[in-house]
Amino acid sequence: MNSTEVILQADKIQKIFPSKEGDVRAVDGVNLDLISGEVFGLVGESGCGKSTLSRLLLRLLDSSGGSIKFKGEDITGFDKKQLKMLRRQMSLVFQDPHTSLNPRMTIYDNLARPFKVHNLAEGREEITVEIVRLLKSMGLQAEHMIRYPHELSGGQKQRVVVARALAVDPEVVFLDEPTSALDVSVQAKILKLLAKIKDEKDLTYFFISHDINLIRVISDRIGVMYLGRMVEQGEVAGMFKEPMHPYTRGLFSSVPEPTPARKLDSVLMGEVPSPVNPPSGCHFHPRCPEKMAICEQESPVFNYRQGRKVACHLYNLD
Amino acid sequence: MEDTLTYEEIKKDIDNLKQEKTSQLALVWSRFKRNKLALIGGIIVLIMVLIAIFAPVLAPHDPYRTAPLRRLEAPSFEHPLGTDAMGRDMLSRLIYGARVELSIGILIILFEGTIGITLGLLAGYFGGWVDSVIMRLVDILRSFPVIILAMAIAGVLGQGVYNVVIALGIVGWTTFARMVRSKILSIKESDYVEAARSIGESTPSIIIRYILPNAVSTAIIMVCIMMPTALIASATLSFLGLGVQPPIASWGSIISAGRDYLLQAPWISTTAGLFIMFTVLGFNFIGDGLRDAFDPTADRS
Amino acid sequence: MMSPILDINDLYLSFSTEEGELEAINGLNLEVEQGKIHGLIGETGCGKSVTGRTVLGLFDSNTMIKGGEILYNGDDLLSKTQHELQRDYRGNEIAMIFQDPGSSLNPVFKIEDQLDEVLRIYQPGKKAERRKKMIAALNAVKLPDPERLLKKYPHQLSGGMKQRVMIALNLACQPSLLIADEPTTALDVSIQAQFINVLKELQKEIDITILYITHDMAVVSEICDQVSVMYAGRIVEDVSMEDLFNKPVHPYSKLLVSSVLGPETNIDNLVEISGSVPRLINPPPGCRFHPRCEHMKPECKEEPPVLKEVAPGHQVACFKEDLS
Numbered sequence: 052m053n054s055t056e057v058i059l060q061a062d063k064i065q066k067i068f069p070s071k072e073g074d075v076r077a078v079d080g081v082n083l084d085l086i087s088g089e090v091f092g093l094v095g096e097s098g099c100g101k102s103t104l105s106r107l108l109l110r111l112l113d114s115s116g117g118s119i120k121f122k123g124e125d126i127t128g129f130d131k132k133q134l135k136m137l138r139r140q141m142s143l144v145f146q147d148p149h150t151s152l153n154p155r156m157t158i159y160d161n162l163a164r165p166f167k168v169h170n171l172a173e174g175r176e177e178i179t180v181e182i183v184r185l186l187k188s189m190g191l192q193a194e195h196m197i198r199y200p201h202e203l204s205g206g207q208k209q210r211v212v213v214a215r216a217l218a219v220d221p222e223v224v225f226l227d228e229p230t231s232a233l234d235v236s237v238q239a240k241i242l243k244l245l246a247k248i249k250d251e252k253d254l255t256y257f258f259i260s261h262d263i264n265l266i267r268v269i270s271d272r273i274g275v276m277y278l279g280r281m282v283e284q285g286e287v288a289g290m291f292k293e294p295m296h297p298y299t300r301g302l303f304s305s306v307p308e309p310t311p312a313r314k315l316d317s318v319l320m321g322e323v324p325s326p327v328n329p330p331s332g333c334h335f336h337p338r339c340p341e342k343m344a345i346c347e348q349e350s351p352v353f354n355y356r357q358g359r360k361v362a363c364h365l366y367n368l369d
Numbered sequence: 370m371e372d373t374l375t376y377e378e379i380k381k382d383i384d385n386l387k388q389e390k391t392s393q394l395a396l397v398w399s400r401f402k403r404n405k406l407a408l409i410g411g412i413i414v415l416i417m418v419l420i421a422i423f424a425p426v427l428a429p430h431d432p433y434r435t436a437p438l439r440r441l442e443a444p445s446f447e448h449p450l451g452t453d454a455m456g457r458d459m460l461s462r463l464i465y466g467a468r469v470e471l472s473i474g475i476l477i478i479l480f481e482g483t484i485g486i487t488l489g490l491l492a493g494y495f496g497g498w499v500d501s502v503i504m505r506l507v508d509i510l511r512s513f514p515v516i517i518l519a520m521a522i523a524g525v526l527g528q529g530v531y532n533v534v535i536a537l538g539i540v541g542w543t544t545f546a547r548m549v550r551s552k553i554l555s556i557k558e559s560d561y562v563e564a565a566r567s568i569g570e571s572t573p574s575i576i577i578r579y580i581l582p583n584a585v586s587t588a589i590i591m592v593c594i595m596m597p598t599a600l601i602a603s604a605t606l607s608f609l610g611l612g613v614q615p616p617i618a619s620w621g622s623i624i625s626a627g628r629d630y631l632l633q634a635p636w637i638s639t640t641a642g643l644f645i646m647f648t649v650l651g652f653n654f655i656g657d658g659l660r661d662a663f664d665p666t667a668d669r670s
Numbered sequence: 671m672m673s674p675i676l677d678i679n680d681l682y683l684s685f686s687t688e689e690g691e692l693e694a695i696n697g698l699n700l701e702v703e704q705g706k707i708h709g710l711i712g713e714t715g716c717g718k719s720v721t722g723r724t725v726l727g728l729f730d731s732n733t734m735i736k737g738g739e740i741l742y743n744g745d746d747l748l749s750k751t752q753h754e755l756q757r758d759y760r761g762n763e764i765a766m767i768f769q770d771p772g773s774s775l776n777p778v779f780k781i782e783d784q785l786d787e788v789l790r791i792y793q794p795g796k797k798a799e800r801r802k803k804m805i806a807a808l809n810a811v812k813l814p815d816p817e818r819l820l821k822k823y824p825h826q827l828s829g830g831m832k833q834r835v836m837i838a839l840n841l842a843c844q845p846s847l848l849i850a851d852e853p854t855t856a857l858d859v860s861i862q863a864q865f866i867n868v869l870k871e872l873q874k875e876i877d878i879t880i881l882y883i884t885h886d887m888a889v890v891s892e893i894c895d896q897v898s899v900m901y902a903g904r905i906v907e908d909v910s911m912e913d914l915f916n917k918p919v920h921p922y923s924k925l926l927v928s929s930v931l932g933p934e935t936n937i938d939n940l941v942e943i944s945g946s947v948p949r950l951i952n953p954p955p956g957c958r959f960h961p962r963c964e965h966m967k968p969e970c971k972e973e974p975p976v977l978k979e980v981a982p983g984h985q986v987a988c989f990k991e992d993l994s
Contacts, residue, residue, distance in 0.1 A: 096858035138569030151560035155582035165568045176376040183379050234713040235929045236943035246937045264931040305863035307888035309930040311912045318863035322828050
């Protein structure tokens with residue numbers, strides 16, 4: 052497969068939620084290319100719109116503007132039937148394994164649904180064999196089939212959730228903080244498992260997390276969002292070596308490093324402003340240590356600078 | 370290796386396991402059982418139901434046969450709970466009264482439940498104007514005093530058992546609708562419903578497979594909690610002379626008939642009152658017990 | 671060496687549950703030295719939060735204390751009544767902040783009223799005086815524009831600000847010991863970083879002792895002086911923060927340290943920990959870590975190892991011969 056084939060592409064995608072105090076621009080003109088076979092990590096603080104962006108790309112939410120292309124085809128106008136086909140190509144793993152399985156269905160029934168919905172296997176026998184195969188590939192046993200979700204541990208449940216996302220044999224899997232509800236010892240197992248499956252099935256991952264250390268471990272490329280906008284995007288190594296956008300810099304330096312000798316020094320000051328009335332121009336300017344006059348007036352364009360995409364006026368000057 | 374798995378092998382393993390495994394219902398039952406009050410409530414209600422079913426066998430006398438010479442007799446061996454103002458055997462009347470009272474209660478709950486659950490489901494799932502219309506109707510109906518509204522309706526429709534059911538049901542469904550709606554709203558926002566959408570489930574399938582099964586426990590608990598209200602309200606209407614008409618025995622009408630003889634024959638009103646009290650208590654205990662037994666938070670941690 | 675401000679000895683605590691007795695704390699020994707930030711670290715269900723709450727006598731109804739003592743400056747807190755704890759210890763001697771800052775503040779009162787309520791009890795005097803103190807307290811936790819903040823309601827503040835108000839509120843009565851139970855878990859990284867810096871500075875300024883409960887090794891490395899590693903209801907290692915990262919001794923501490931995601935970690939060298947935390951209803955006998963331990967010996971199944979000093983300020987509970 053061509054290594055730079057773009058599998059999912061978002062162009063100026065937007066989502067506006069009306070609220071009593073005014074419109075909330077949860078996602079405000081985001082451009083994104085997801086390359087086939089990569090792990091794209093999306094980071095940002097709570098309320099930056101990363102979960103909303105993933106739901107837009109999955110077409111679980113309708114966008115307010117912009118276009119999304121899956122393998123070159125615009126999916127924003129898809130009807131019910133086309134959407135159902137799309138659900139086989141992109142799937143979603145949730146953050147909290149305790150709430151993302153139907154508590155009144157056994158693990159068997161939870162996992163059988165994707166097969167039945169898309170007619171991927173026929174009859175109880177075929178479905179059972181498929182489910183057991185899935186469970187085993189997740190490190191679970193056939194006997195887990197007859198259990199209810201509450202009888203399983205958090206780590207086991209999350210394996211079932213991953214299994215359900217893989218049942219449709221998708222090409223892109225969205226992982227929305229898949230390990231943040233789990234303990235460190237379980238987290239490592241799930242991450243390894245995800246990496247193994249990705250290689251075996253040739254998947255593309257869209258990995259959302261607020262844990263920057265984790266994103267660094269798992270991703271090939273990362274994107275940083277702030278108040279509904281993408282502020283920087285690039286290869287993981289380069290981004291961590293030399294973050295360009297002042298927000299990225301501040302965010303990375305706020306991450307506690309598990310090294311006794313190194314302490315937090317220059318942390319990001321202030322708080323994320325309300326998305327109802329975001330600051331003019333560059334949303335980040337009130338907190339930016341390198342603010343210039345232009346930042347208050349004009350929104351910076353998100354474009355390639357020095358081999359990386361950045362939205363910052365600092366890099367217009369060269 | 371994985372490909373060598375056959376259905377027969379898996380099935381054998383699973384069948385062995387299934388025999389050891391307790392079902393979800395059994396789990397609820399085992400929790401319910403451990404709750405002493407709930408168990409007592411269950412026994413009381415069971416006894417009442419059995420009394421109602423086997424009334425003709427259990428009743429020592431014909432509840433309608435009057436004996437003018439033996440009116441207002443105190444409890445004796447022949448009439449364990451005495452006789453009423455027309456000389457009818459009180460125990461037999463109370464036993465037949467259980468039939469009437471419970472059937473009316475069940476009818477009211479069926480009526481309220483069907484309307485309330487359906488409308489609550491529609492309001493909760495579809496939201497928007499559907500929700501607004503239904504919930505405003507609920508608000509309007511709930512702003513009337515229940516008994517007075519029921520009296521007005523019974524006044525228009527005339528007296529009689531079925532009119533009592535309609536009169537109480539027209540107000541009572543609002544409680545069902547409210548509870549079911551709020552439950553549906555929380556289920557609709559849950560991760561597993563979003564997960565269902567993300568694997569391509571259709572709307573009817575989501576309602577039937579994901580939302581309804583998770584709302585069933587709420588509905589069952591509601592039935593047990595609403596039953597006492599229905600029983601008391603119907604007894605009240607009978608007491609006021611709007612419900613069950615003489616000579617049919619219902620607990621409410623017995624209390625009403627006994628109130629003229631409270632000093633000479635206190636057993637008439639008090640025994641009927643005790644029957645109502647115990648039945649109501651029984652249903653309340655069951656309702657509370659079921660709520661605890663269904664509580665999924667007990668599964669966590 | 672100074673005597674410890676908090677000294678927990680052989681604490682045993684169980685919860686009665688549907689399925690039986692859950693032995694949440696099983697022979698816990700913990701010494702917190704005056705003036706230190708002492709970390710208590712462990713995975714979900716290891717009993718670290720329960721330990722913190724037990725110090726203040728905050729129990730659920732199904733809690734059973736099975737034995738042990740909690741000495742605070744030499745006084746056994748377990749022998750105190752709830753009334754005595756409330757009057758003499760909670761707030762004025764020992765303060766506690768929780769994970770969710772939102773639920774700890776009363777939503778119907780302004781910040782000013784909530785702070786004043788506390789100050790009135792401990793520092794009666796003129797309202798104007800107290801107001802000055804309030805502003806000083808908010809300044810101390812680096813909250814911008816305290817004058818305006820006093821007029822606000824909790825829902826108008828962000829999570830990070832609420833958590834700092836909680837600190838100000840707790841420090842207003844000048845306690846000697848602060849128990850912080852996962853105070854930054856619900857916060858974003860940049861807010862967490864601000865909070866950690868504020869807490870560190872405050873601790874130096876007013877010389878308060880902090881018992882910092884967390885599951886996050888990175889946070890431990892930022893803030894703690896001494897660390898106790900907890901596993902299934904017991905302390906398995908008590909060690910300085912530097913030594914925990916540089917030379918952990920207990921097999922479980924080693925696993926925890928190796929599971930930390932650092933700058934050099936990648937998906938291939940990521941350490942996978944085998945097994946999982948045991949259920950505490952019928953837990954494994956002896957050392958509760960033995961089913962997952964690669965150094966397991968026969969005696970590990972017999973009885974639990976006690977904490978032994980392997981170096982000054984470094985204790986380990988393990989039967990391994992080579993404890994270094």
